[in-house]
Amino acid sequence: MARVAVVVVAAGNGTRLGAELPKAFVTLAGSTLLERSLHAVAGMRERPEVIVVAPAELVAEARSLADASFGAAVTVVPGGATRQRSVAAGLAALSATVEVVLVHDAARALTPSSLFDAVVRDVDHHGHGVIPGLPVSDTIKRVGSDGEIHETVDRSVLSAVQTPQAFPRADLDAAYAAATSDETDDAALVAAAGHPVSVVPGDALAFKITTPWDLRRAQELLDAPSTPLPRIGLGTDTHGFDPSAELWLAGLHWPGEVGLAGHSDGDAVAHAITDALLSAAALGDIGGVFGTSDPQFDGARGEVFLSETRRLVESAGFRIGNVSVQLIGNSPRFSPRRAEAEAVLSGVLGAPVTVSATTTDGLGFTGRGEGVTAIATALLLQSPRG
């Protein structure tokens, strides 16, 4: 038998929405508001007892929707003329084992399961009622009957309160037994009965669908393509100096400087960027893609690796957001040609590339002038689907 119960109030007319059906039975992207609310309840960590309060004429319809949405026996009872009376009808149907009660508006149909879990955790932690709320972002005025402004309310002490509201059952039962007024939320009754209630962080998705504009906002949220997260990659490369070689680094030729050893031209900056891009796209690494002894890349310039890597990344459905790379080594003196290097690399990749350089203050092999290391990060974005 359940410790926690959720009373889903769905018996309102939805006058402000102006739909032909009572609001909880209005369909949003293929599911009714009631079904969507029950799906969120079904995702709770702690399986609750569920009581649905529906319009008397739709109790059978509600039971059918609830059984399909929640996948277990749901108690459905007829509601009353006000929200408070509907909640009271739901409380009367609770099992004896229930210790914590959440009261939730079916009208808050996009509320995520995580908020239900959060208020259960918080009511257990506090030992008293908790209600989710969001800061007020508009300026709030107290106005008279003809609209004259009496006061600008200090919104820093206000909270826009949502549901699910969670209470120890004893507090909620006592508050409803002692009710002498009709309140718009359960916290008001519980507080009026002398029981503490705390506001805890709410969720923007738990907004109440009240007007046609709210329904449109909910529809657009469900229609909006989920923006895939960007992808980041990391790459490093190290090359020892080879006095017999010409120096090519960061896509530039460095006449008169000591070159770098390697199967290719040894451009550690270009190679680190290549690995960062390949890892961000989950395409492996420079050795796996280009090999370490393929004759076609013998002495190949960094630009060859970078332009081919760009093609592979774009073929995989990404576009390059930006790249950042740092060269670690005593030579060459990089700063005079930083802008030139960034322009060349950005041109090859078609995206911003920033290059910095540093030394290890004489420590390690780079500090002893034996070679250089480059470390690169890359950010990839999903290409818009054409």
Ligand SMILES: Nc1ccn([C@@H]2O[C@H](COP(=O)(O)OP(=O)(O)OP(=O)(O)O)[C@@H](O)[C@H]2O)c(=O)n1
């Ligand atoms: N007599 C009522 C009134 C409201 N509710 C429920 O309480 C929640 C919040 O109420 P509200 O958004 O005001 O819904 P309605 O009363 O239907 O809307 P309106 O005020 O526009 O008629 C809703 O899930 C609604 O179904 C209820 O169960 N019984």
Ligand SMILES: C[C@](O)(CO)[C@H](O)COP(=O)(O)O
């Ligand atoms: C319970 C509630 O959703 C908390 O904000 C709100 O009070 C319900 O008000 P309504 O007028 O019944 O929609």
